[in-house]
Amino acid sequence: MTQLTTIDYVVMAIYFVVVLGIGWALRRMMRTSSDFFLSGRSLPPWVTGLAFLSANLGAQEVIGMGASGAKYGLATSHFYWIGAIPAMVFVGIFMMPFYYGSKARSVPEYLKLRFDEKTRTFNAFGFAAMTIFSSGVSMYAMGKLLNLLLGWDFDTSILVSAAIVLAYVTLGGLTSAIYNEVLQFFMIVFGFAPLVWVGLKQVGGWDGMTSKLAAAATQRGLPEYAYTNVWQGMGSATTNSIGIEWFGMVMGLGFVLSFGYWCTDFLVVQRAMAADSMTAARRTPLIAAVPKMFFPFLVIVPGMIALAMGDNIIPAKLTAAGTPLLDTNGNVVLDYDLATPMMLVKLFPTGMLGLGLTALIASFMSGMAGNVTAFNTVWTYDIYQAHIRTQASDEHYLWMGRMATVGGIALSVAAAYVAGAFNNIMEFLQLVFAFVNAPLFATFALGMFWKRSTGHGAFWGLFAGTVAPAIHHGISLANGATPGVKGGFFGVMLTYPSEMAQTFWTAVAAFTTCFVVTILVSLATTPRQDAELEGLVYSLTPTPQDNVKAWYEKPSVFALVVLAAMVLLNVLFF
Amino acid sequence: MDLRYPIALLFVVLGAILTVFGVMTGSDTAMYERSAGININLAWGVVMIVFGAIMYGLAALARRRQSA
Incomplete structure (x- = not known):
């Protein structure tokens, strides 16, 4: 267990004061339901773009991708490259004109406009339940991790983080959530970049890491490139670290799952719908795609470094009795979810440790706030206004949005406890x-x-x-x-x-x-x-007309540059 | 409000705290052994201050353009 010092707590406290301050500063601007749920469609594309990415940067992402980096190596980057970029380009160029241009206030509402009420309701109920569940799982993971790492009380961790998210979302609506997601994006970048820097220095740079990973792969009966290349060995499921062949990867992840998430999930699409113009809305996912491409070096590489360092950085999974868990062959099962947190604890001194842990907590809260703002919008517009009170005043729906935020947070806390009781x-x-x-x-x-x-x-x-x-x-x-x-x-x-x-x-x-x-x-x-x-x-x-002055400012040109960069990264790490 | 102002404020304040702490603990080599011998508090504190200053500059520039 790690002991934090005063300086670490000061860093955390300052961050939370700024987060709450943003919510407080925005509270006077929430005059209508459109302000609360859609930010009055007034945000610039650099803000909505970074929020589009950050809303997806929840705990499962930061912890889970570090774990996958330690388990599968660089091949995990497929989730950031072929598993994200083509879909982000597609939603920006081809789908955003319908989401933004139809004036739909949510993704389920687009289904109502295009199809009918029953299709909208089917999607709205499924999505609302999913956001509550995701938010609860994120809370549970945070409470468990902080308890394990710092000895913090599980209940206190959950209730304090829920109270902070509740305060800034209730005060400042979607704008507050988006602003804080951008802040959290920078915190995550500045909290994890030095971890990669110090970690690589410890293992002898990039070359040192790849040679150590080649040895680790050979030791596990895999080809020596298994942890450091993304496409080599994808001809067969048995010659790569993730156990799938290229066609299943391209169709399953690159097409169905990634397009299903990035093109239709209201959690991320809502950020683009808050942009101040059609061109800004189309640019939103394209702007998000740029940092997204480079995120493997921030969240996957720490897991790879943990694997390369050996030294028992990644602890064993424990049984209920507290003894190491063994697989059917009698080998110790490692708890890969602790790869990134353990790297923070082992490599950061006091001071930076406070910053790194703040970045980790920021990622948990970012995912939670994203889910709650998507939930309160779908609940108010697609369930409450559509089926319960169809003709109320705008003030009433604004009030209902705030109540839905309180209800959403309460249900998320309940889901976190269910997750703890019934894994x-x-x-x-x-x-x-x-x-x-x-x-x-x-x-x-x-x-x-x-x-x-x-x-x-x-x-x-x-x-x-x-x-x-x-x-x-x-x-x-x-x-x-x-x-x-x-x-x-x-x-x-x-x-x-x-x-x-x-x-x-x-x-x-x-x-x-x-x-x-x-x-x-x-x-x-x-x-x-x-x-x-x-x-x-x-x-x-x-065809939507872009209000740009030069040809190179067009979203379609930006999209081509993004796709070319993705191809280049895949070639470099083939 | 322009989001760049609170970002600048946060990063300058956090960077200053880390920088001062890094200077105060600079002679404690045992403390920085874990971070490959780098005084990471000092180094990263300065990086954060520079980033905060850039964000402030961008916000001020945007405001000047808007009022022109």
């Missing part, structure tokens, strides 16, 4: 939400680019696309896993080389089913008139 239930719920998310891109793609698709097609496509992955999961299992939450509960008919391969192919099953069912049902039902779909479908919407 397997949370794992199961995580799986269920993966089923809900995977088919979404098919619905949106057909809605935006095929005017013949209908509300009935979208609804039944989404429904079938949620059931199909559940069935696929029930008949498949990863090598070495036991039937249950991990799959195979209907009997094992398909076997995958790794859990990641199983996840990616489950997503492909969801997308394909949703896509096919939506088309078939749409062809059997009556479409809406063209006049009703103007501004909602690509072929019926004028």
Whole structure:
């Protein structure tokens, strides 16, 4: 357990004072529900762009990607490169004109405008439940980590962090959440960059790290490039560290999962919808893509350094009795989730340790606030206003937004305690939400680019696309896993080389089913008139005019530069 | 409000604290052994002050342009 000193607490306290100060300074500007839920559509693109990225920088990201870096090496970068950049470019260039131009106040509301009420409601309830659950899991992970690392009381950690998020979101609405997400982005960069610098110095620079990782890979029966290259060895699932072949990676992660998340998840799209113009909204995901590309060097490399350092940096997982957990071969199972936190504790002296831990806590709170602001908007506009009180005043919906923030935080705290009490239930719920998310891109793609698709097609496509992955999961299992939450509960008919391969192919099953069912049902039902779909479908919407002075300021030019940079990174670390 | 002002304030204050602490503990070689012998508090404190100053400069420049 690590003891913090006064200087560490001073650093943390100053950060939290500024966070709350931003909420306090913005409270007078929240006059209408549009101010509270959409920032009055008044934010510049550099702010919405960094918030677009930071809203996704929750605990699971910072801790989880460090863990994957220690477990799989640089191949984890697929989640940042092919698993993010093409989708971010696509949503910015092709989908944002519909989200922003249709004046929809949320992603479910776009579904209402394009399809019908039942499709919107199906999406709104699933999304609202998912945000509460994600926020709760983030809180639970933070409370557990701070207890393990610093000996802080679990209840106090959760309640204090929840109170801080509640205060600044209730006071300043979405603007406060976005401003603090940008602040948290810089804190994470400045908290983790010195960790990489010092860590690389400890292992003899980049070359020293790669040679140590080559030795570690060989020792584990993998090719020596397994931890330091991203595409080499992807020809077969057995010759790379993550256990999946290139086609499953490109289709499952690069297409279905990444487009499903970055193009349809209201948590991130809401940031772009707060931008001050159509051009700013289109630039938002493109601006986010630039730091996103380089984030592997900030969050994955610390895990790789931990693996290269050896020295028992990564502790063993413990059983309930407190003894090291052993796998079926009698080897100690390492707790990779502690790779990044242990690096902070081992490499940072007093002072910098306070900054590093503040960055870690900032990432937890960033994810929590992002989920809560998305929840309060969907609850107020897509559930409360749509089904409970349809004709109230704007002041009433502003009040309801604040109440939804309080309710959302309270439910998140409850979810955190459920996560602590029933770990397997949370794992199961995580799986269920993966089923809900995977088919979404098919619905949106057909809605935006095929005017013949209908509300009935979208609804039944989404429904079938949620059931199909559940069935696929029930008949498949990863090598070495036991039937249950991990799959195979209907009997094992398909076997995958790794859990990641199983996840990616489950997503492909969801997308394909949703896509096919939506088309078939749409062809059997009556479409809406063209006049009703103007501004909602690509072929019926004028090409957006960018208010830029020179050709190189156009979002499409920016997008090409971003894609070229991503290709270059993949070539450099092939 | 221009977000660059609170960012500048936070980074200059935190950077100054780390810099002063780094100067005060500079002779404590045992303390900085873990960070590869680098006085990381001093070095990173200065980097944070510079970043804060840049953010302040950008905000001031934007305000001047707006009023021109």
